[in-house]
Amino acid sequence: xxxxxxxxxxxxxxxxxxxxxxxxxxxxxxxxxxxxxxxxxxxxxxxxxxxxxxxxxxxxxxxxxxxxxxxxxxxxxxxxxxxxxxxxxxxxxxxxxxxxxxxxxxxxxxx
Amino acid sequence: xxxxxxxxxxxxxxxxxxxxxxxxxxxxxxxxxxxxxxxxxxxxxxxxxxxxxxxxxxxxxxxxxxxxxxxxxxxxxxxxxxxxxxxxxxxxxxxxxxxxxxxxxxxxxxxxxxxxxxxxxxxxxxxxxxxxxxxxxx
Numbered sequence: 001x002x003x004x005x006x007x008x009x010x011x012x013x014x015x016x017x018x019x020x021x022x023x024x025x026x027x028x029x030x031x032x033x034x035x036x037x038x039x040x041x042x043x044x045x046x047x048x049x050x051x052x053x054x055x056x057x058x059x060x061x062x063x064x065x066x067x068x069x070x071x072x073x074x075x076x077x078x079x080x081x082x083x084x085x086x087x088x089x090x091x092x093x094x095x096x097x098x099x100x101x102x103x104x105x106x107x108x109x110x111x
Numbered sequence: 112x113x114x115x116x117x118x119x120x121x122x123x124x125x126x127x128x129x130x131x132x133x134x135x136x137x138x139x140x141x142x143x144x145x146x147x148x149x150x151x152x153x154x155x156x157x158x159x160x161x162x163x164x165x166x167x168x169x170x171x172x173x174x175x176x177x178x179x180x181x182x183x184x185x186x187x188x189x190x191x192x193x194x195x196x197x198x199x200x201x202x203x204x205x206x207x208x209x210x211x212x213x214x215x216x217x218x219x220x221x222x223x224x225x226x227x228x229x230x231x232x233x234x235x236x237x238x239x240x241x242x243x244x245x246x247x248x249x
Contacts, residue, residue, distance in 0.1 A: 027205075027209060030202070030205045030206075030209075031205075031206070031209065033198075033202065034202040034205065034206055037195075037198060037199060037202060037234060038230075038234060040195065040198075040238070041195070041234040041235075041237050041238045041241075044182070044191070044195070044237075044238045044241040044242060045237055045238070045241045046175075047175060047178045047179050047182055047241070047245070048179070048182070048240075048241035048242070048244045048245050049241075050175050050179065051175075054175040054178075055175075058175075
């Protein structure tokens, strides 16, 4: 487990970059979505079971906490945009080289 | 004529690869599967997610009977099952890469990965069972 670790290098060793900020946001929204998948499974089970369970679930989803946790699933749109951006970046298509480039550190390391 | 050796035996890389596999360091040539799975599910989740979000918006004010009827229809049942499985697979790969970065002890990493895997398997199994129950029971 002696591999180099990237976390916690961000504020100390790297200057702020839009790419790394997006990467961190992507991770955070990903974790939120993963937690939200519990909600999805719960809803499917509630629809399947019906009756009391569906009523409880519906009440929860309509309550402030439920609405908030549904909002947590909102980042899906951003993630779709992220995916498209990453695909373009990685494949080198779309002429993004001028606008979105790799951090300068990569440039220096490969020179 | 002697049997031609396999491509792996021909390369000097082989020994290093075997050593790497034994020591669990670096690539043992199977890392790409996970990488590819993550990209494939990411692409699949764009249309599936749009379909699911649109369906949820349509069902938001409806009752259980309407939702159950929707889930029991073949297209919805199939797409929801694929959506759930692709989402969980994508989430599993992503969560594991986060764990690898932040959990720095081998025991902790093993425990966390087992926990995440167990939750994903249970959520996936329960979701598929719920949809299948409606689909088969209509």
